[in-house]
Amino acid sequence: MDTHSISRRPRALGAVTSGPRDLGAVNWRGLWTLYLKEVRRFLNVFTQTLLAPMVTTLLFLAIFALALGGAGREVDGLPYIQFLAPGLIMMTLMQNAFANTSSSIVMAKVQGNIVDVLMPPLSAGELTLGFAAGGVTRGLMVGCAAGAAMSIFVTLPMADPLSVIYHAVNGALMLALLGVIGGIWAEKYDQMAAVTNFVITPFSFLSGTFYSIERLPSDWQFIAHFNPFFYLIDGFRYGFLGRSDGSPLLGYAVVLGVNIALWALAHRMFATGYRLKP
Amino acid sequence: MRPALAPPGPRQFGPVNWRGMWSLYRRQFLHYLRNTGHSIIGPAMTSLIFLAIFQLALGDRGDPLPGVSLAAFLAPGIVMFSLASGAFEGAGVSLFHDKIEGMIGDILSAPMTPLEVVGTLILAAAGNAMLTAMAILAIMAVFIEIPLHAPFAVAGFALAAALLFASIGVIAGICAEHWEHYSAAETFLVFPIALLSGAFFAVSRLPAEVQWLFKANPVFHALEGFRFGFIGQAQESLALAAGVLLSLVGAMGILAWWLYARGYKLKV
Structure with missing residues (x-):
């Protein structure tokens, strides 16, 4: 009787819906919204974010092809251009994954709209995943575009597709996470430019994209093995050509280990609010 | 009772507003100095890195030109690339940024003729890019041996190239309506002509069918003269290079001045 009378009362619809939305373990909607924001941000200016890297990569290919004068230069029995192409794809993939997350976070911080990301009910893990996934998406899209454009000029075999995919995804993830970390650390555009100029550009250019590291003096070869980007480029190239400078298995492990460490660091930065929450 | 002060009349200046030009130049220069990370350290x-990767990738292929080491051949090319893109960016970004932020009004309403404004913008961007180029040369000289054959050719061709790209930068800055337009000009015009200019390889060694493509590129001519100043040999006649460059500087400078004077996409 009692319950019946309650059910006949007009239901307080407003009161029910204005309560906190029940999110469950993961705020999927929030995560998806953040991811979409990150992706639309670069798709909006696709000339700068997709076409420009593609053209620049082709320019590099052209310069090296011309500088070699068409002579039959070989690296380990492979035509040099074939050796170069996977490295260039990986390099542009990495630089773009980094650019996406780092510029997004630094711009939001400088302009003050970072609160729009910090205020919503998103956990540190969801923030890390949302930003990183945006960077990975851009990196992979640029990589595919550059690869498609290059395959017009260079025949690229595919010796081990799994290795190609593994290194492409992990390379994009590594640089996207580095971009998150760099973006949170930097307080001005100038500091971000310093990270790009002194860390990302040198490490990505000097990681065996343009030459086999066997060409380096032996002390430098030893140092080059401490550059995680070397394993990304080497493993990615292995996936196409079936030859590598380093051991492929070690490469898989190093890449995975570095990514776990970077993920933990990025997660911790979001969780503690380092340089994000005053 | 104090005598009434006469209201100050308009400031008098002669046929050229030197103070206005100096102020604008100073602003552009200070802006350049404030962004050392982007304007000097990054390009350097x-x-x-370019020098290192080309040495490592091509070092075993012998001299690109008879009697010229690879490093001595590459250094002028790399510096010229940096000079051209730096002059373009210095003029283009600054003008475009002022335009979308609305600060262009401060320059448009100043008592300066279009010639004074455009001339100063071009000179400032060219001067800043030359400073960067000198810094890069100085840093490179620590690592490699750079010969110097004709300093005047180096300075003259560097200045001509810087003026040319600064003028193109002004034109791009005036014409662009979004960052997209500006960066498209950079990616699809400036980078290709600056990179595919024979900076990294001797054009005379290419097959004859593609050589003409490079000789149509103004950066090739600028680079020929600039590199001649260092290594003392050129693949082309220097008089032709100087002629091509000077006429292009004139044409682009006049176009920039004309666009600004008309107020094209500047005055609503």
Whole structure:
């Protein structure tokens, strides 16, 4: 009787819906919204974010092809251009994954709209995943575009597709996470430019994209093995050509280990609010 | 009772507003100095990396030109690339940024003729890019041996190239309506002509069918003269190079001045 009378009362619809939305373990909607924001941000200016890297990569290919004068230069029995192409794809993939997350976070911080990301009910893990996934998406899209454009000029075999995919995804993830970390650390555009100029550009250019590291003096070869980007480029190239400078298995492990460490660091930065929450 | 002060009349200046030009130049220069990370350190770092990767990738292929080491051949090319893109960016970004932020009004309403404004913008961007180029050369000289054959050719061709790209930068800055337009000009015009200019390889060694493509590129001519100043040999006649460059500087400078004077996409 009692319950019946309650059910006949007009239901307080407003009161029910204005309560906190029940999110469950993961705020999927929030995560998806953040991811979409990150992706639309670069798709909006696709000339700068997709076409420009593609053209620049082709320019590099052209310069090296011309500088070699068409002579039959070989690296380990492979035509040099074939050796170069996977490295260039990986390099542009990495630089773009980094650019996406780092510029997004630094711009939001400088302009003050970072609160729009910090205020919503998103956990540190969801923030890390949302930003990183945006960077990975851009990196992979640029990589595919550059690869498609290059395959017009260079025949690229595919010796081990799994290795190609593994290194492409992990390379994009590594640089996207580095971009998150760099973006949170930097307080001005100038500091971000310093990270790009002194860390990302040198490490990505000097990681065996343009030459086999066997060409380096032996002390430098030893140092080059401490550059995680070397394993990304080497493993990615292995996936196409079936030859590598380093051991492929070690490469898989190093890449995975570095990514776990970077993920933990990025997660911790979001969780503690380092340089994000005053 | 104090005598009434006469209201100050308009400031008098002669046929050229030197103070206005100096103020604008100073602003552009200070802006350049404030962004050392972007304007000097970044290009210097990129140049050194280019030098390293080309040495490592091509070092075993012998001299690109008879009697010229690869490093001595590459250094002028890399510096010229940095000079051209730096002059373009210095003029283009600054003008475009002022335009979308609305600060262009401060320049448009100043008592300066279009010639004074455009001339100063071009000179400032060219001067800043030359400073960067000198810094890069100085850093490179630490690592490699750079010969110097004719300093005047170096300075003259560097200045001509810087003026040319600063003028193109002004034109791009005036014409662009979004960052997209500006960066498209950079990616699809400036980078290709600056990179595919024979900076990294001797054009005379290419097959004859593609050589003409490079000889149509103004950066090729600028680079020929600039590199001649260092290594003392050129693949082309220097008089032709100087002629091509000077006429292009004139044409682009006049176009920039004309666009600004008309107020094209500047005055609503």
